Amino acid sequence: MSAPDFPAFPLFDAHREFVKLPLGLAMLDNYPDSRQFLAKLKETVPGVNEDFISAQRFLKSYSRKSEKTFTSFRNEVERYLLWSWTVEGKAVSQLRRSHIENYFDFLHAPPAGWIGTGTVRRFEYIGGQGMFRSNPLWRPFVMRDTARSMREAKQDEKDGTTPKKSDKKDILQPEKKGYRLSNSATALAYSAISVFYDHLVQEDIVLGNPIPGIRKASPYLIKDAQVKQIKRLSELQWEYVLETLKEKAAEQPNYERTIFIIACLKSLYLRISELSDRPKWTPMWEHVWKDHDGNWWFKAFGKGLKIRDVSVSSAMWEYIRRYREHRGLTASPSPGDKEPLLQKMRGGGGLTSRQIARLVREAFELAYHRMMKDGFENDAKELRKATTHWLRHTGASQDIANRPLKHMADDLGHASMGTTDRVYIQSDMKERAATGRSRKV
Numbered sequence: 001m002s003a004p005d006f007p008a009f010p011l012f013d014a015h016r017e018f019v020k021l022p023l024g025l026a027m028l029d030n031y032p033d034s035r036q037f038l039a040k041l042k043e044t045v046p047g048v049n050e051d052f053i054s055a056q057r058f059l060k061s062y063s064r065k066s067e068k069t070f071t072s073f074r075n076e077v078e079r080y081l082l083w084s085w086t087v088e089g090k091a092v093s094q095l096r097r098s099h100i101e102n103y104f105d106f107l108h109a110p111p112a113g114w115i116g117t118g119t120v121r122r123f124e125y126i127g128g129q130g131m132f133r134s135n136p137l138w139r140p141f142v143m144r145d146t147a148r149s150m151r152e153a154k155q156d157e158k159d160g161t162t163p164k165k166s167d168k169k170d171i172l173q174p175e176k177k178g179y180r181l182s183n184s185a186t187a188l189a190y191s192a193i194s195v196f197y198d199h200l201v202q203e204d205i206v207l208g209n210p211i212p213g214i215r216k217a218s219p220y221l222i223k224d225a226q227v228k229q230i231k232r233l234s235e236l237q238w239e240y241v242l243e244t245l246k247e248k249a250a251e252q253p254n255y256e257r258t259i260f261i262i263a264c265l266k267s268l269y270l271r272i273s274e275l276s277d278r279p280k281w282t283p284m285w286e287h288v289w290k291d292h293d294g295n296w297w298f299k300a301f302g303k304g305l306k307i308r309d310v311s312v313s314s315a316m317w318e319y320i321r322r323y324r325e326h327r328g329l330t331a332s333p334s335p336g337d338k339e340p341l342l343q344k345m346r347g348g349g350g351l352t353s354r355q356i357a358r359l360v361r362e363a364f365e366l367a368y369h370r371m372m373k374d375g376f377e378n379d380a381k382e383l384r385k386a387t388t389h390w391l392r393h394t395g396a397s398q399d400i401a402n403r404p405l406k407h408m409a410d411d412l413g414h415a416s417m418g419t420t421d422r423v424y425i426q427s428d429m430k431e432r433a434a435t436g437r438s439r440k441v
Contacts, residue, residue, distance in 0.1 A: 005113025008082040009037040009134045010122035011052065012059060012074050015067040017123075017132075019279060023060065024053060031123065033134035047091025050205075051081055054092075058199045066305060067278055076192035079140040092200070097210045100193075107181055107189055108220050115141040115179050143179055183222050190215045230423065232393040236376065237383045238266070240367040248366065253326060257342065258359045260323035264298075265360070265391035267316040269412050272357060272388045274300045275342065277350030283341040285333035288312070288320065302413040310411045360388045393424075400424045 011034055012018055021027040028035040041048045055077050063070040083106055084092050088099050116139030123132035181189070194211035201209055215221065233241065241262065249255035264270055275283055280301070287299040296312040312320070321331050327343065340350035351359075364386050371380035392412075400408055400420075409420040 005111070006139060007086045008140075009034050010138055011078050011081065012056070013123055013132065014121070015063060015070045015074075016279065018059070018070070018074075019063050023056060025049060027056060030130065031132050031134075041085050045085050045089060045091055047093055048085055051084070051092045054200060054203060054205055055081055055196070057203075058196055061199075066280075066303070068273060068303075072188065073192050073195070075140075076189050077196050080193055080196070082140060093205050097214065100210055101214055104186075104189070104214065104218060104220060107186065110141050110179065112179075114139055115143055117143050141179065141181075181220075186218075186220050190218070190221070230393050230397055231386070231390050232397050233383070233386060233390055234379060236379055237367070237371075237386075238394060240371050240376075240379075241363055241383075244367045244370050245363055254345065256323055256326040258363050260319055261342065261356060261359055262363060262391055263316060263319040265388060266395040267313060267319070268298055268300070268310045269392050269396050270300060270310070271302065271392060271413075272353050274302050275351075276353040276356055277340065277342075280305075282350045285329075285337040285339050285341060286335060287341065288333045289335065290332075300413065304415075306413065308410065308413050311407075357388050360391070396420075396424050 013021070013031070025035070025038075028038070038048055038052060058077065059070060059074055062073050080103065081092065083103055084090055084095060084099075087106065088095065088102065090099065116137065118137075119142055120135055120137045122135060122138050124135050125131075126133055190211060194209060194215070197206065197209040197211055200206045242259070245255055245259045245262070249259055261275065264275055265272070277283070278301075283301075288296065289299065290296050296317060297309040298312055299307060300310050301307050320333075324331060324333070329339075340348075342351040342356070344351060344355075364383055368380045368383050371377075371383065396408065396412060405417050405420055408424070409417045412420060414420045
């Protein structure tokens with residue numbers, strides 16, 4: 001049952017489940033809450049089923065490209081459908097420009113009932129029934145910073161450093177009135193809905209795509225010319241993360257896997273998806289290979305369905321050898337070795353992105369507590385904000401001064417050296433700041 005302040009249900013499951021489902025309303029055979037939700041809406045909003053099938057076909061086509069692309073489009077299109085049906089009370093095919101402009105006003109300041117305080121699964125599998133029931137905690141919007149604050153508050157409670165009662169209430173029951181989509185999230189919403197309308201035009205469901213005109217006149221998109229700060233770990237933070245994990249591994253050998261994960265993400269400049277088990281790709285030991293000159297490489301399956309070979313440094317090789325030794329494997333992988341690079345503790349297959357992120361977050365949390373104990377409070381608090389992607393930025397930022405730009409671009413998987421230059425080379429900004437300091441009033 002949906003909450004009183006949120007009158008809707010999720011529609012489309014995660015990529016792993018979605019790709020296995022049939023087209024049409026049969027997709028909802030094992031999703032009774034969503035099926036009943038559509039059936040009830042149909043009584044007052046004709047065209048709901050047609051909207052659902054159109055969106056389903058649109059997402060099906062993008063599910064073939066990549067899980068990340070599917071997820072981005074799924075989130076935006078699902079949110080748009082739910083708004084159209086429950087707020088505007090119309091099928092998408094009946095919306096006019098003024099209605100769609102209302103939607104972007106809604107996006108800018110959604111009601112509190114539509115906002116969640118943590119990322120949760122849309123559906124929960126009920127094994128005895130063979131059904132996927134809607135998760136009552138799911139919402140179309142998420143206050144991510146608040147979700148992190150709640151995790152930290154729970155950890156503090158475990159550690160015996162719980163905030164004052166009044167402060168704790170503010171953390172665990174956040175004020176949602178100030179919620180706003182970021183500029184990048186707003187831009188993504190315009191882009192995704194525009195692509196969806198292009199699909200509807202091709203299917204002869206609507207006559208044209210109104211989004212480009214609406215986007216051009218939008219008061220919510222801001223041209224950002226700020227100085228960009230790359231989010232990365234400092235030398236001190238990285239040292240604490242690595243050394244803390246090594247100490248933990250000496251006591252509990254299962255932490256060797258986490259050491260290997262963070263070394264890969266940093267030293268090989270990997271995105272988390274490039275290390276995770278996905279429907280089209282599972283990183284295996286055969287992807288660590290040696291060329292005729294004795295150089296080692298890692299074969300990564302990256303953005304845009306592109307496979308690239310990333311050079312493996314001598315320092316990284318030591319962590320490969322260390323992890324393989326922990327696993328009871330030979331020092332060097334063999335061609336054709338199809339064992340997953342990251343083995344689950346229980347069961348077969350590799351680790352998912354969610355599982356890898358959880359392990360990295362635990363590593364950062366362990367280092368945080370050690371830094372706090374040693375008196376590095378500011379560095380520790382900054383580390384708590386870090387994500388897995390900071391490791392990729394950390395490795396690239398450290399190496400950019402010592403490696404040719406073309407080599408860095410190839411290892412990072414950038415199609416253009418301009419991207420690498422723009423993201424990682426900070427010399428122009430430093431010179432700009434230096435000359436700016438000498439200005440006189």
